[in-house]
Every structure is written in C-alpha cells, then in structure tokens.
Amino acid sequence: MRQETAFFDQFVKDYGNLFPDKSIMLAMMHLLNKFADAEGPACEFSEAQLFEVLKQAREDAPSVGGGQRVYTPREYLNHKVHSLLEHYLSRDERTGLYCFTHYAISLYHNVRKTLFEKVNPVKVAGIFRTLQADLAINSLPHWAGVTLPSLQNEIYQQLLAFDNDINSTLKQLRRQMNQDEQDFLAMLTQIRAVLDDLRDQAQALTDAFSVAEDIQAQIAAKRLEEENDIEIDAIMQAVAFLRRARGKLGAASDRLERVRPRVNTLFSDLTKLRFDHNTERFLVYLLAAEPVGKTVALPPDIGLPEVWLPEFDFLAVPRSATIFPLARVKSPKPIIDTVLQAANQRVVQQKIQQTNRVQAYLQLLAQGLQANEEIDFTLYASQMLATEGSAAHSILMQVIDRLLREMVPRHGWQVAVTPTPELLQNETLRLTLWNIRLRRPLKR
Amino acid sequence: MEHSPAPSIEALTFFGDEETETHFAALDTSLRSGQHVQQGHPQQRLWFALLHRQRASLRLYYRRYFGLELEQRQQSGELYYYLRPAEGGGCKVPATSLLKLEPSHVIVALLLCKIVLIDDQEFSSLDALFSALREEYNPYREGLFRQLAHLKGNQESNYDEDKVRRWVKQALSHFEKLGWVCQLPNEGWRVMPSLDRIRELYQDEIQNMATRYNPPHA
Numbered sequence: 001m002r003q004e005t006a007f008f009d010q011f012v013k014d015y016g017n018l019f020p021d022k023s024i025m026l027a028m029m030h031l032l033n034k035f036a037d038a039e040g041p042a043c044e045f046s047e048a049q050l051f052e053v054l055k056q057a058r059e060d061a062p063s064v065g066g067g068q069r070v071y072t073p074r075e076y077l078n079h080k081v082h083s084l085l086e087h088y089l090s091r092d093e094r095t096g097l098y099c100f101t102h103y104a105i106s107l108y109h110n111v112r113k114t115l116f117e118k119v120n121p122v123k124v125a126g127i128f129r130t131l132q133a134d135l136a137i138n139s140l141p142h143w144a145g146v147t148l149p150s151l152q153n154e155i156y157q158q159l160l161a162f163d164n165d166i167n168s169t170l171k172q173l174r175r176q177m178n179q180d181e182q183d184f185l186a187m188l189t190q191i192r193a194v195l196d197d198l199r200d201q202a203q204a205l206t207d208a209f210s211v212a213e214d215i216q217a218q219i220a221a222k223r224l225e226e227e228n229d230i231e232i233d234a235i236m237q238a239v240a241f242l243r244r245a246r247g248k249l250g251a252a253s254d255r256l257e258r259v260r261p262r263v264n265t266l267f268s269d270l271t272k273l274r275f276d277h278n279t280e281r282f283l284v285y286l287l288a289a290e291p292v293g294k295t296v297a298l299p300p301d302i303g304l305p306e307v308w309l310p311e312f313d314f315l316a317v318p319r320s321a322t323i324f325p326l327a328r329v330k331s332p333k334p335i336i337d338t339v340l341q342a343a344n345q346r347v348v349q350q351k352i353q354q355t356n357r358v359q360a361y362l363q364l365l366a367q368g369l370q371a372n373e374e375i376d377f378t379l380y381a382s383q384m385l386a387t388e389g390s391a392a393h394s395i396l397m398q399v400i401d402r403l404l405r406e407m408v409p410r411h412g413w414q415v416a417v418t419p420t421p422e423l424l425q426n427e428t429l430r431l432t433l434w435n436i437r438l439r440r441p442l443k444r
Numbered sequence: 445m446e447h448s449p450a451p452s453i454e455a456l457t458f459f460g461d462e463e464t465e466t467h468f469a470a471l472d473t474s475l476r477s478g479q480h481v482q483q484g485h486p487q488q489r490l491w492f493a494l495l496h497r498q499r500a501s502l503r504l505y506y507r508r509y510f511g512l513e514l515e516q517r518q519q520s521g522e523l524y525y526y527l528r529p530a531e532g533g534g535c536k537v538p539a540t541s542l543l544k545l546e547p548s549h550v551i552v553a554l555l556l557c558k559i560v561l562i563d564d565q566e567f568s569s570l571d572a573l574f575s576a577l578r579e580e581y582n583p584y585r586e587g588l589f590r591q592l593a594h595l596k597g598n599q600e601s602n603y604d605e606d607k608v609r610r611w612v613k614q615a616l617s618h619f620e621k622l623g624w625v626c627q628l629p630n631e632g633w634r635v636m637p638s639l640d641r642i643r644e645l646y647q648d649e650i651q652n653m654a655t656r657y658n659p660p661h662a
Binding site for chain 1: 477537545554555564580583586651653
C-alpha cells in the first residue's frame, strides 16, 4: 500500500502533530482494514491478532528505511503498539483486548475517502454553486466562517484525487519504460487515452472553478463593508483558500500539459526510446559490477571518459593582507540595553504565567473527570476563551498538546474526537474546534 | 547579372555584436573553464543569447586562436554548447586540462539521467533524491549502496546512507563545475540538459547494450 506524497503532505498539514508518521499510519490502515471494515468500528481484538496484522504491515513496507532494522521483531512490535496506543488504540486493562479510538476511525475514513475518491467535476461545480447561493443569502462573515469551512475539505479532496490520478498514470508510464518495445507501445496507447481523459477532467474542473472567481469578485465587493478585524481575518482566509485551491489545480493541469506532448513524442521517436531503454540497461550493468577492494569500480570492459576541465582562475587581485600590515582589532564590548532587558523579562514573566494557567486548566480537567465519567472538553475551552482574553489561543493549544501527550497516556483516558466544528469566541478571538470528549477508564 | 556576395563570417565577426562588450568576458570564462552553457542555467541565461547568435563566428574564433572546437548539442529540444580540444594535435591549451571522470561520478551522472532526463522526475535536495530512490528506484538504490558504500547483504545502517550521500554530494559539486547541474539559493539543485553529455560520452556502449547485456531486473 503506497501512500501518495502529495496527499500525505496535505494531511500532515491539516492534522498537525496528531497525524501519525508513515509507518504508524500504514500499520493503522492495515488494522482498520482487517478489523473495523469487517466487524464495525466498535470491534475488539487480542494482542496476538494485533501482532499478526502488524507483521503483515511490516512485510508490506520492507524498505521504509535502514534505521528500523536494528530492532528485533519483538522490539519492533512493542514499539509499534506503544506508538499506536498514544492516540489510535486503547486497551481494556480488565480483558486485555484492544479497540480503536474515535479519532482513529474518523481519520481512517477521511484518509480512505481521499485515497479512493474519484474525480468528479460535477460535484465540484455543485459545491461552488452551493457556496455562491449561500453567499447571496447569508452575511459574508457567516459564509467565510461556517459555510466554506464545512465544504472546503471536499474541494481539496477532489483536487488531491485529481493529483493522485496524474501521479499514478506517470508512475505507470515510468514502469512501462522497462517493457519490451511491443508491450510498451500497447501500454503507451492506453496511457495516452488516460492522459486525454485527465485533460478533459482538468478542463471540467477549471470550468467549475470559474464560479470560484465570481465568488472572489463578490467577496472583494462585500469586504469593504466589514469593519470587524476578526471577520475580515476569516474572509481573508477564505479568499486565500480559494486562491490556493486554484493554484493547485493550475499546477496539476500544467504538469499534465507538459507530459502529454512527451507521450506523443515517444510514439514518433522510437530511436530515443531505444536509447533511453539501453541507458537503463547500461546503468544496471554498471551497478551490478563487483567493487574492487574499497574503491568504486566500473566493469573491466567499460573505460572512463575524459572531459575538458581546465583550471581557469583569475589571480590578479591581491589580498588585503599583502597591502596592509596585520593589525590587532579589539573585540567590541557588549552593549547592555536596559529597555531590551526589561522587555525580555516581561516576555519571560508572561510565559511563566501562561505555564501556570495551563497547569491549572489541566488540574481542572483531572478534577472534572474524577467527578464525572465523561466530560465535554469544549465547555472547558469556552471557559478558557471567556477568562484568558487574547492569551486564550496560546493557552488552549498548550492545554490540548499536554492533554494528549501527557495526561491521556498517563491516566488511560479515552479521547473521542468528532469532526463537528464548534465555534468559540471572545472579544479578540474567534476559532472553531472539533468536538472532543474525554472519558475515564472503567474501574476494575 | 551580378550577385552581391553574402556577408562572410570570420573569427572576429562577433566583436561587432552590441552585446559582446557586456557579456563576452563572462561567456568566454565560462566556456574556457570547461562549463557547458545552456539557456536553462540561471547564471548563463544572459550570455547564452550572444553565444547562440554568434555561434558561427565564435566557432572559428576558438578553433583558430585556441585549437578548441565549439560543440552544439540538443536534449529534449534544449540546446547546449561546450568546448573540447580539437583532434589531430591542433589544441593550443595544456593537455593536462583533460580529466578522466571518476567511476562514482559516472554512476551518479547516469542515475540522474535516468531519474531526471528520462523519467522527468525533479529533485531539489539530497533528501528528496534519496526519498525518490527509496520509493521508486529501489533496484538502482541497492546497486548504488553496494558500489558506493560497499554494502553486502541487507545490513544497511545510517552510516552507509551518510557515506553514499557524501559521494553523491561530491559528484554534484563536480558536475556543477561542468555546468551539468546548478544550485540555486532558494530552490536547491537543478539538473541541466547538458547532463545528457554523459550519455554521449558512452554512446557506443549504450547502443550496444541490447546485444551485450540482459539485466536480471530492468
């Protein structure tokens, strides 16, 4: 199961630190494929079953890097299980069975949807029409803060699916370069048809994006009426998203336009094709040669070519040391700026205060979970926004980070993340947060 | 009826070009230091136009005064030029300027030809190159590690990759002197069309490959 780099990078950007690295993601996809698809998301499985699937996942990725081979198989499995338990698996201490967290299930569905989503320009056109209609009915801040965020993921998924189609076609083309000439020509005919189809899709997507340009024009006209900084910020982000998405589509279309003539040229230039093919054979021949001692060596029947590379330096300009005598220069004294020092101290004080506040909120959460079996994190986040003013964003991010990295693994809490955005705001901030619920483990 | 004679091109005709005063010094330095000159090279773009326009006159100039041949080649529709000593002993520059490429340079150059010029992949950093090798060119990668890191079997360590990276980086620095690759401050490495020269140097061997060698895994 090979992950497409473009799709992976986009997910890393969207999910930040909560997105697993490639090997963990691969293991998780295997687990969910094996268990959740067959038995539903609430399925439970034993450690032996878990190890079996992880072994298969490892076989599926034999070349993920040299460093991993220092582990024994048992150490490798323990390491993977430990990493998965951070956010994606939970273990029932009583029965010893494992199950998936809500976060893992939602991430899996999102990844699968992106990987196997088919390009559908009609769907993109429909999304843009919905956005345009909503902009006519609702206020611009509502459109930029609520309507667009709820649909932009689908637009991006379509663009990623389009990009993935181009990538897989190009990979197929590269693989076919190694075939015999007759097979290659048959395959090339098929690839040319796929590329023509992709070009039609690119055109249809470009047509769909023309509505986006109308929307941008409407936004530009309406934006002048807004005075609130937070709302203007949300609108700017919406415009930036539309521009970014348009740029991505443009880049993919350009790549397609670069490749199509190349494929057509291949038909007419079989001499070049043979030469390329023989170059690959030649490279394999060189790489197959046995090294002689500690030196790199070519096969005995291959000589080394000569290139013309003369030393051609201008030496006319004398160095300063030949003109001026060497003089010792005193090292400069450090300049002590009292104003700067005071500012630095203030920054340090603010950081200490913030750390204390973060600790206090984490204690509040722990107390909340002692008193209740399950708590809604969003309520605590609202309280942070209400009391912390402009520092609320920084404090909230630190609380979430420490909660997931330290508190959840330490206390064995379960985290259920539902991708339902909830709007939180105070006098200076406005942000959307997914619904997060924390549950303490059942006592034995 | 008399025909007016066509203007004759001579070795010094290019001195009449209005851009010669501005760009010839840099062009001449570049060519006579063994660089391959092409339009796509960001530092050579300015003087490539002068070279291409005055190629006939410059060809005579280098042949007469230096005993060097100005060669023109094409790769994927992009032209590039370079100088080589004239055959038959007419060369007026020291013979020591001819350098043999090292085996590691040959291997890295052909590998870059395969990835960039044949497969149209791009890479801007060593990390990106090694990532592409790992994901899509594993048979080549294994051969590269066996040749450059003397790796036997599958016991590969981080140290081996560091060693191979050093070889590749050294080769890239050498190719930069030849104008086969260039390094841009914000964009990283870029392979130039003139890297195809390595295939020209091995033209006979490559053409005979089909009859001489059948690789175990192509």
